[in-house]
Amino acid sequence: MTNLKSLTFQGLTDLVKRLKWEDYRVKQIFSWIWQKGISDINLMTNLAKPKREQLQKECYISALKLSDRKYAQDRAEKFLFTLEDNHNIESVFIPESTRKTVCVSTQVGCALDCKICYTGKMGFTRNLKFYEIADQVLQVQLLTGERISNVVFMGMGEPFLNYHECLKAIETINSDFGLNIGARKITVSTSGIIERIYDFADFPLQAKLAISLNAANAELRNELMPINNKYPLKELIKAVKYYVDKKKKRVTFEYVLIKGINDQPKDVKALVKLLMGISCKINLIPFNAYPKSKFLSPSIEEMQEFADKLYPELPAITIRKSRGSEILAACGQLAGKVSNM
Ligand code: SF4
Secondary structure (H helix, E strand, O other): OEEHHHOOHHHHHHHHHHOOOOOOHHHHHHHHHHOOOOOOHHHOOOOOHHHHHHHHHHEEOOOOEEEEEEEOOOOOEEEEEEOOOOOEEEEEEEEOOOOEEEEOOOEEEOOOOOOOOOHHHHOEEEEOOHHHHHHHHHHHHHHHOOOOOEEEEOOOOOHHHOHHHHHHHHHHHHOOOOOOOOHHHEEEEEOOOHHHHHHHHHOOOOOEEEEEOOOOOHHHHHHHOOHHHHOOHHHHHHHHHHHHHHHOOOEEEEEEEOOOOOOOHHHHHHHHHHHOOOOEEEEEEEOOOOOOOOOOOOOHHHHHHHHHHHOOOOOOEEEOOOOOHHHOOOOOHHHHHHHHO
16 A cells, blocks of 8 residues: 655656546645645545545555643643654644744654753664654644644754655645745754755755754864764864855854853853854754753853853854753653653
8 A cells, every 4th residue: 555645746746647647636635635634535525536446445644643742831842743663753843923833853763872862862763754754744733723834853863864855854844735834944953964964055945954063162062962073063164154155044053051061161262263254043052951861951041141252253142942841842852751661
């Protein structure tokens, strides 16, 4: 049986051709799946009954299964979804006044073992398929009843180690007949897989790039993010400059602030030296403590103090509130909790 959701627009075009149906059926079926979110072929009412029966003989439509849903006081929500092979992934819904953002996972677990994140502790299980990534946006939209405006690839997994499926997911999320979310509203966050940053700069859609930086000197970054040993800061910055030049777009650097670790005057100096002259924005995020982590979260005053020190040299700074920390909103914590049970 073919899972219709697993077909890209082109894949569905090939199927419709093989069935010898009219070309416009592709758009109809694709929008039933990705806009109306149906998982029953029988609901495709603009397909005549014999066509639906023909499709049902060889196809079905999968949907992520909701296994848990947690609500935070600040209205953030965390969803635990179970995949067809019973692995769990999580997605976070972050509502703000005008923006409704979904943070999606791109892998089951992660191989990179960044010390700032709980997913790294789980190890790597497998890459998600493009439709399992895009379906997180669709299911959160259906479950919350809110039109999703923004998507960030910042959940479990390193998107650029699952590059091709992530690009197909972006195309589906962006497609007029898919979720129809503007490419500029889609951000992919990487720990710094350099080859893929160059590729992403050449990707025709205008999706945005964020770099999970977290340290501006090599020694500390090697420790916090072991991937820095393979892809050092100097090469990372070179790739980011290529992206900025090519796309004429600002890059976001995420900096998870850890009390007493990367919030010292020498860190301010190193950040300024590293990022000076690059068209960028810095997103300061408080470390979100997870079970058995040895790091501490900074207070809001400490975050502000760090931002103030950066401000004269690097003025584009935002302080991101930690959303929904009481519902284990830090990356990987809900799925980790289930797999540890
Ligand atoms: S921060 Fe991202 S890349 Fe690093 S271990 Fe966690 S999920 Fe993987």
